[in-house]
Amino acid sequence: MLSDLDRLMRERELDALIVPMHEALHPSFRWITRGAKVTRGYAIKLTGRDPILISYPMERDEAAATGLATRLIHDFGYDAIFKSAPNGIAAYADFFDVVLRELGAESSLAIVGNLPFPLYLGIAEGLETKSWRVWRGSDDLVQLARKRKEPWEIAAIRSVGERTEQVVDRVREVLRSSTIDGDHLVHDGRTLTLGDLKRLVSREISRLGMLEDHDTILSQGRDAGIPHSRGDADAIVRPGVPIVLDIFPADRESGYFFDLTRTFCAGPIPEELRRIHADVLEAFELARESMRAGTLASSYQTLVCDFFEQRGYATTRSNPATLEGYVHSLGHGVGLDVHEKPFFGLAATNRDEIEIGDIVTIEPGLYFPDRELGVRIEDTLVVGEDGRVETLCRSSRGLNP
Amino acid sequence: MLSDLDRLMRERELDALIVPMHEALHPSFRWITRGAKVTRGYAIKLTGRDPILISYPMERDEAAATGLATRLIHDFGYDAIFKSAPNGIAAYADFFDVVLRELGAESSLAIVGNLPFPLYLGIAEGLETKSWRVWRGSDDLVQLARKRKEPWEIAAIRSVGERTEQVVDRVREVLRSSTIDGDHLVHDGRTLTLGDLKRLVSREISRLGMLEDHDTILSQGRDAGIPHSRGDADAIVRPGVPIVLDIFPADRESGYFFDLTRTFCAGPIPEELRRIHADVLEAFELARESMRAGTLASSYQTLVCDFFEQRGYATTRSNPATLEGYVHSLGHGVGLDVHEKPFFGLAATNRDEIEIGDIVTIEPGLYFPDRELGVRIEDTLVVGEDGRVETLCRSSRGLNP
Numbered sequence: 001m002l003s004d005l006d007r008l009m010r011e012r013e014l015d016a017l018i019v020p021m022h023e024a025l026h027p028s029f030r031w032i033t034r035g036a037k038v039t040r041g042y043a044i045k046l047t048g049r050d051p052i053l054i055s056y057p058m059e060r061d062e063a064a065a066t067g068l069a070t071r072l073i074h075d076f077g078y079d080a081i082f083k084s085a086p087n088g089i090a091a092y093a094d095f096f097d098v099v100l101r102e103l104g105a106e107s108s109l110a111i112v113g114n115l116p117f118p119l120y121l122g123i124a125e126g127l128e129t130k131s132w133r134v135w136r137g138s139d140d141l142v143q144l145a146r147k148r149k150e151p152w153e154i155a156a157i158r159s160v161g162e163r164t165e166q167v168v169d170r171v172r173e174v175l176r177s178s179t180i181d182g183d184h185l186v187h188d189g190r191t192l193t194l195g196d197l198k199r200l201v202s203r204e205i206s207r208l209g210m211l212e213d214h215d216t217i218l219s220q221g222r223d224a225g226i227p228h229s230r231g232d233a234d235a236i237v238r239p240g241v242p243i244v245l246d247i248f249p250a251d252r253e254s255g256y257f258f259d260l261t262r263t264f265c266a267g268p269i270p271e272e273l274r275r276i277h278a279d280v281l282e283a284f285e286l287a288r289e290s291m292r293a294g295t296l297a298s299s300y301q302t303l304v305c306d307f308f309e310q311r312g313y314a315t316t317r318s319n320p321a322t323l324e325g326y327v328h329s330l331g332h333g334v335g336l337d338v339h340e341k342p343f344f345g346l347a348a349t350n351r352d353e354i355e356i357g358d359i360v361t362i363e364p365g366l367y368f369p370d371r372e373l374g375v376r377i378e379d380t381l382v383v384g385e386d387g388r389v390e391t392l393c394r395s396s397r398g399l400n401p
Numbered sequence: 402m403l404s405d406l407d408r409l410m411r412e413r414e415l416d417a418l419i420v421p422m423h424e425a426l427h428p429s430f431r432w433i434t435r436g437a438k439v440t441r442g443y444a445i446k447l448t449g450r451d452p453i454l455i456s457y458p459m460e461r462d463e464a465a466a467t468g469l470a471t472r473l474i475h476d477f478g479y480d481a482i483f484k485s486a487p488n489g490i491a492a493y494a495d496f497f498d499v500v501l502r503e504l505g506a507e508s509s510l511a512i513v514g515n516l517p518f519p520l521y522l523g524i525a526e527g528l529e530t531k532s533w534r535v536w537r538g539s540d541d542l543v544q545l546a547r548k549r550k551e552p553w554e555i556a557a558i559r560s561v562g563e564r565t566e567q568v569v570d571r572v573r574e575v576l577r578s579s580t581i582d583g584d585h586l587v588h589d590g591r592t593l594t595l596g597d598l599k600r601l602v603s604r605e606i607s608r609l610g611m612l613e614d615h616d617t618i619l620s621q622g623r624d625a626g627i628p629h630s631r632g633d634a635d636a637i638v639r640p641g642v643p644i645v646l647d648i649f650p651a652d653r654e655s656g657y658f659f660d661l662t663r664t665f666c667a668g669p670i671p672e673e674l675r676r677i678h679a680d681v682l683e684a685f686e687l688a689r690e691s692m693r694a695g696t697l698a699s700s701y702q703t704l705v706c707d708f709f710e711q712r713g714y715a716t717t718r719s720n721p722a723t724l725e726g727y728v729h730s731l732g733h734g735v736g737l738d739v740h741e742k743p744f745f746g747l748a749a750t751n752r753d754e755i756e757i758g759d760i761v762t763i764e765p766g767l768y769f770p771d772r773e774l775g776v777r778i779e780d781t782l783v784v785g786e787d788g789r790v791e792t793l794c795r796s797s798r799g800l801n802p
Contacts, residue, residue, distance in 0.1 A: 023741075027425070038629070058728060061624065061629075074721065084749075086750075089537070112519060113518060116541060117513055118541050121512075121525055124522055138488055140519050206607040214440070226459060227459035228439070228457075228459045228460040230438055320480040327459060348484060348485075349489050
């Protein structure tokens with residue numbers, strides 16, 4: 001939330017943040033400008049003050065529509081600067097120098113977002129030669145501030161979640177209304193393929209006002225055993241094997257993501273799959289029941305690794321190179337990025353905490369590609385005022401579609 | 402094209418390029434990895450060699466599906482490095498140092514793309530302390546290499562263009578089949594709004610396998626007089642005023658954009674609008690007829706500014722602060738970014754040339770927001786082997802829908 005940003009800036013003794021955007025919209029610009037529909041612009045945040053948006057004249061209406069205070073590039077001598085500077089890097093460094101001084105920054109700043117790298121590397125150094133101190137760090141401050149969500153952000157994510165569940169319902173309906181013919185499923189008189197289901201998912205996501213920013217994961221058997229395999233559209237849907245549906249659409253307007261995974265099995269469920277699924281579900285419940293605000297996110301990865309290892313499964317904790325067993329981390333934050341803070345990995349550098357207002361996934365899984373098996377169960381959850389997690393998902397976690 | 406990249410690297414005496422991607426897909430990563438469907442990864446290009454993709458184990462299938470040579474992070478000691486490094490920046494610098502040495506780079510590299518800035522600023526400096534020379538420049542080399550398109554890229558853009566025209570046809574049909582009732586249009590018995598047309602555009606873009614990555618510009622009257630105003634969805638469509646439809650969808654699969662603008666007027670066309678439209682069309686034809694490979698793109702901006710100023714219009718060349726007349730540049734390249742090289746602006750730093758294989762727009766316009774007038778005409782064109790531009794658009798440029 002924006003109030004966190006001021007605290008983060010003060011802790012680092014920063015006067016100003018620059019969040020530029022050149023063509024490629026990135027979540028930090030979207031967040032700080034409240035979704036400005038511009039193709040280029042510069043958000044400036046001074047400590048203790050509201051962000052302002054500097055835009056180009058032909059986008060002044062869209063800049064104003066954000067509700068932020070806005071300025072035009074010409075207010076800071078843009079044209080004269082770009083006419084006289086020897087190159088683009090020098091011009092931008094001169095321009096930001098004028099902007100920062102006119103807005104009242106004193107000596108220090110951070111430049112954040114997903115930015116054209118060689119250009120901004122030069123700009124940062126150019127600002128340093130003008131005596132500005134430029135901040136460095138693994139995380140950008142806006143990413144940190146985006147971690148705890150405001151109530152309206154939680155409502156936006158909840159809304160994406162409700163529509164995501166509707167898409168999952170449609171996939172369930174097709175699987176339930178299919179008949180088994182030997183080694184394949186038949187729907188509406190035709191052999192059902194994963195591609196049929198993928199197209200259904202794409203259509204429904206679009207119809208419900210969402211974007212399939214990344215391809216949905218819809219994979220079965222061996223491919224379900226590789227967590228991020230998108231699945232083979234030509235594959236015929238088979239009974240008795242796991243089908244992993246991992247769906248993460250974003251709302252068209254707000255840009256907020258949701259993330260949900262279910263594992264289905266059409267027809268009779270093999271005993272081995274039933275047992276693995278039960279273990280994954282137990283890990284899910286263990287993490288969900290124990291998760292509390294004020295603790296390290298990585299502690300739940302430890303908890304779930306302990307659990308799986310006690311059950312005899314390999315984990316990437318015990319063997320980083322394993323491709324079988326529990327091979328990823330327990331979850332991640334969700335917001336304007338589908339994967340954002342807090343992260344749950346065991347790297348020593350990960351000190352992310354669970355905090356009230358976080359939106360997180362819990363998504364344990366077990367994978368055995370050589371045995372054509374993969375199971376993952378994932379909910380998106382909010383960390384409530386009581387410090388416990390509350391799921392935003394309603395759908396059954398069972399194997400039956 | 403990829404062959405340009407080797408030349409650009411050799412000219413700068415660079416051994417290696419690193420094109421990382423963290424969650425936020427950016428065009429340069431998409432281009433160099435041929436659309437890898439991973440959430441994180443590192444493309445490495447050594448001079449004279451094919452790019453390789455370093456991925457995480459759970460995304461190994463999607464990495465392999467690119468057809469590139471692939472490696473896993475573990476091949477370069479990722480886990481041990483991240484376990485022992487004091488922070489993420491140091492860990493990444495150590496990791497890339499190992500990668501570059503093992504792959505045979507000697508001393509120099511560029512890091513390119515839209516990258517998490519504070520992190521990569523630290524990584525670049527970390528690599529410099531390990532005696533790597535890190536390149537700086539306003540353009541990233543992959544952007545430069547993306548400028549001239551391969552035949553398959555031109556085919557992909559042509560395909561988006563054909564579908565974009567179909568969307569425009571649907572808007573035309575609605576406007577043509579509407580009736581005028583006093584100061585508004587009626588369609589299917591209901592008062593037609595810009596929102597109705599915007600929803601139609603969104604539905605058709607999705608139905609035709611494209612993404613509306615940026616909101617379509619559909620504006621009329623005063624808003625049409627502000628080039629990038631997206632238009633008011635609640636506005637009632639009116640006869641006798643210009644309606645600007647500027648549509649720039651991307652193909653879902655390939656990611657390539659198209660960019661097309663038409664200005665319509667339903668009902669009787671006011672004389673002033675007819676005259677302004679004729680002047681814009683004349684500027685369009687002037688630029689299209691004269692454009693040749695081997696010349697500066699900015700020379701056509703000069704040509705069109707001369708033309709409009711001779712007709713008595715203000716331009717941002719004669720008055721950078723003007724909000725009336727000809728207020729933007731003549732066009733831009735189109736590819737995996739909707740606006741990319743070559744650029745047509747008059748900044749002294751812009752030395753972009755028109756080259757065979759470029760895809761460009763030509764889009765003159767005239768704007769008078771206070772008179773509720775704005776006209777823009779835009780085609781996407783390819784620079785052919787004969788050095789002349791060939792339009793990829795088929796639709797009429799006239800004011801009648």
